[in-house]
Amino acid sequence: MKITIVGAGKVGSQLGRKLFAVGHDLVQVFSRSMEKAETLAKELGADFTNDLNRITAGADLYLLAVPDDAIRDVATYFAHHKFQEKLVAHTSGATPITVLTGQDIERCGVFYPLQSFSLGKEPDFSQIPFCIDAKRPDDLVLLKNLGAQLSPKVFEINDHQRAVLHIAAVFANNFSNHLYHIAFQLLEKEGLSFDLLLPLIRETVEKLETAAPAAMQTGPAVRGDEETIERHLRYLKSYPIYQEIYQRLTESIQAPEHQVT
Ligand SMILES: NC(=O)c1ccc[n+]([C@@H]2O[C@H](COP(=O)([O-])OP(=O)(O)OC[C@H]3O[C@@H](n4cnc5c(N)ncnc54)[C@H](OP(=O)(O)O)[C@@H]3O)[C@@H](O)[C@H]2O)c1
Structure with a gap:
């Protein structure tokens, strides 16, 4: 396919490189910064621009x-220009397809890679679930086939399901990562290394492959070790937000609906 990447940030760069690697023709790269657009475009053998008005109609797919x-503003541009016959897909978990359909974009879809992308680290695409949606059935097939070239994990996911998936991902990734940050800070303050926790974290994640999270919950909250919990809360007195997070998570772990019988 002839593909134009609109946005040369974390997702645009990694997706662009992978699509190029599997043989697609990258036509153009847009970024607000010319330098970013040019750097990625050179890797992909594509043209580049920092002006939405200079995006050409030469691609089959605009990601x-x-x-x-x-997304809404950029989609408005596509709706009002010469792209009526072209497929426009966004890559967001949190954004409904209606942001595109609402702009009267006839051929539109969602191509959402459910992974956390960074600029420096090349992702293992074979492990990434691709959540696909499209307004037209033929575009759904096209985007699913495109996803299948990048990963064996391709799913048709509607707006509601994707919104819930995104909330779940915020809990599983963003919030758990913030909890790691809290742990990091507490240890740093006492001159201890976060590395001490890495085997525990790895073990916890590995066990998720074989058991439901609630079934492998350990620690003072699930055991009901109230004296330990009180001691922890006293230690956290000088960190009111951390103390509140500790208290709330303890309540959530102890809630009857989260107990495994
Ligand atoms: N990051 C992730 O882990 C991840 C994972 C899955 C899906 N997504 C989704 O992928 C999309 C892109 O996320 P990202 O993390 O790749 O973002 P990002 O790294 O911040 O890159 C955003 C790109 O869009 C351009 N841009 C920023 N504001 C713009 C505007 N108002 N109008 C036009 N272009 C603008 C930026 O240009 P300049 O930088 O040159 O200013 C840059 O090229 C989002 O919808 C996000 O939800 C992200």
Whole structure:
């Protein structure tokens, strides 16, 4: 396919490289910064621009990898220009397809890779679930086939399911990562290394392959070790937000609906 990448950030760069690697023709790269657009475009043998008005109609697919809040504005541009016959897909978990359909874009879809992308680290695409949606059945097939070239894990996921998936991903990834940050800070303050926790973290994640999270919960909350919990809360007195998080998570772990019988 001839593909234009709109947004040369974390997702645009990694998806662009992978699509190029599996043989697609990358036509153009857009980024607001010319330097970013040019750097990625050179890797992909594509043209580049930092001006939406200079995006050409030469591609079959326009992948919008811009921040969630910018998708509507960029989509407005596609709706009002010469792209009526082209497929426009965004890459966001949190954004409904209606942001595109609402702009009267006839051929539109979602191509959401459910992974956390960083600029420096090449992702293992074979492990990434691709959540696909499209307004037209033929575009759904096209995007599913494209996803299948990048990963064996391709799923048709509608707006509601994707919104819930995204909330779940915030809990599983963003919030758990923030809890690691809290742990890091507490240890650092006492001159201890976060490395001490890495085997525990790895073991916990590995066990998720074989057991439901609630079934392998350990620690003072699930055991009901109230004196330990009180001691922890006293230690956290000088960190009111951490103390509150500890208290709330303890309550959540102890809630009857989360107990495994
Ligand atoms: N990051 C992830 O782990 C991840 C995972 C799955 C899906 N997604 C989704 O992928 C999309 C892109 O996320 P990202 O993390 O790749 O973002 P990012 O790294 O911040 O890159 C955003 C790109 O969009 C451009 N841009 C920023 N604001 C814009 C605007 N108002 N109008 C036009 N272009 C604008 C940026 O240009 P300049 O940088 O040159 O200013 C940059 O090229 C989002 O919808 C996000 O939800 C992200």
